[in-house]
Amino acid sequence: GENVEQHPSTLSVQEGDSAVIKCTYSDSASNYFPWYKQELGKRPQLIIDIRSNVGEKKDQRIAVTLNKTAKHFSLHITETQPEDSAVYFCAASRGVTGGGNKLTFGTGTQLKVEL
Amino acid sequence: GAVVSQHPSRVICKSGTSVKIECRSLDFQATTMFWYRQFPKQSLMLMATSNEGSKATYEQGVEKDKFLINHASLTLSTLTVTSAHPEDSSFYICSAGRVGGGEAFFGQGTRLTVV
Numbered sequence: 492g493e494n495v496e497q498h499p500s501t502l503s504v505q506e507g508d509s510a511v512i513k514c515t516y517s518d519s520a521s522n523y524f525p526w527y528k529q530e531l532g533k534r535p536q537l538i539i540d541i542r543s544n545v546g547e548k549k550d551q552r553i554a555v556t557l558n559k560t561a562k563h564f565s566l567h568i569t570e571t572q573p574e575d576s577a578v579y580f581c582a583a584s585r586g587v588t589g590g591g592n593k594l595t596f597g598t599g600t601q602l603k604v605e606l
Numbered sequence: 607g608a609v610v611s612q613h614p615s616r617v618i619c620k621s622g623t624s625v626k627i628e629c630r631s632l633d634f635q636a637t638t639m640f641w642y643r644q645f646p647k648q649s650l651m652l653m654a655t656s657n658e659g660s661k662a663t664y665e666q667g668v669e670k671d672k673f674l675i676n677h678a679s680l681t682l683s684t685l686t687v688t689s690a691h692p693e694d695s696s697f698y699i700c701s702a703g704r705v706g707g708g709e710a711f712f713g714q715g716t717r718l719t720v721v
Contacts, residue, residue, distance in 0.1 A: 525709070534699060534712040535650070580649060592703055592710045593640060596649045 493518040495583050497597030504571050505605055512600045514581035515563040521583040523592055524557060526566045528577045529599075535580060539566070571604045578602070608634050610702050612713025619690055619720055627685045627716045629656075629700035635680035636702035640710070641673075644697040656683040656700075690720040 494517040504510050516524075522543040527535035541548045541555045541564065548555050552571075557564040568575055579600045584592035609632040619625050629639055637658045642650040654675055655663040662675035674686040683702075687694055699715040 532697075532715075532717070534715050537709055540709065592701075593652065593655060594650075594701070594710060595652070598649050 493521060493583055493585075493595040495581060495595050495597040497581050497600060499600060500598065501601045501603070503603045503605060506571060506573060508571055510566075510568045510571050510575070510602055510604075512566045512579055512581070512602075513563060514565070514583075514597045515561075516583040516595075517562065518583065518585070519559075519562065520585050523584045524555070524564050525582050525584075525592075525594070526553075526555060527580045527582065527596075529580060530577050538579075568602075571602075573604050573606060576602055576604045608632075608702075608704065608709075608711045610700065610711045610713045612700055612716055614716060615714055616717045617719070619718070621691055621720055622689055624686055624688045625690055625718060627687075627698055627700075627718075629683045629685070629702070629713050631681045631702045631711075634702075634704050636683075637680060637705065639677060639683040639700055639702045641675065641683075641685050642699045642701065644699060644715075646697075650699065653685075653698075656685075658683075687718065690718070692720045694718065695720045 497514045525540035528538050529535045539553050552569045554567040581597040582594040584594050611630045613628045639656040641653045644650045653668045656675045656677040658677045664670045677683040700713040701710040703710045
């Protein structure tokens, strides 16, 4: 089955700096790679996703890059703000024909943005 | 985005009793739903894939007789934790998506505490 590794487990940055979180996956058939932000006790929130036919995607301060050959993808957050502090999870999926995605999650990164 | 509603959000039960958790897709039909479990400060681990009208598919190591899943309609899946023990205390969360894959929509999650 799929195995997703995520680094680092914790990340502290100064407000305004950039943050980068990296993930690797094992299943070459995975074709969908979402990133989630989860605050304590709440559901994961999708912040950006990328499909395997795209190498990079950007949405304001957030960008994701995908290297299919190396089987790794990264989340980049620029101009970090205190409200970016949370746990971030990457995930990988093959997708299912019946709808939705069977997600394999990375181990999570606790991001702390300090003033 | 689509809405997935999960109930209850919190439940405390005594050891040996059973607890039922509901997951509903409110504005779309979901032939497939997924159940995850998340222990404190850990990642989301897929427990099972819930298939409308057929048996659920359980991940390795998940006891199907302990975690009963019923997906009786296109908008409702239930997870019943039977004979609960304190080690079953965790955050349980469901997800669903539209046919064709894409974004997974998560329920609010259920914090189960077994005393």
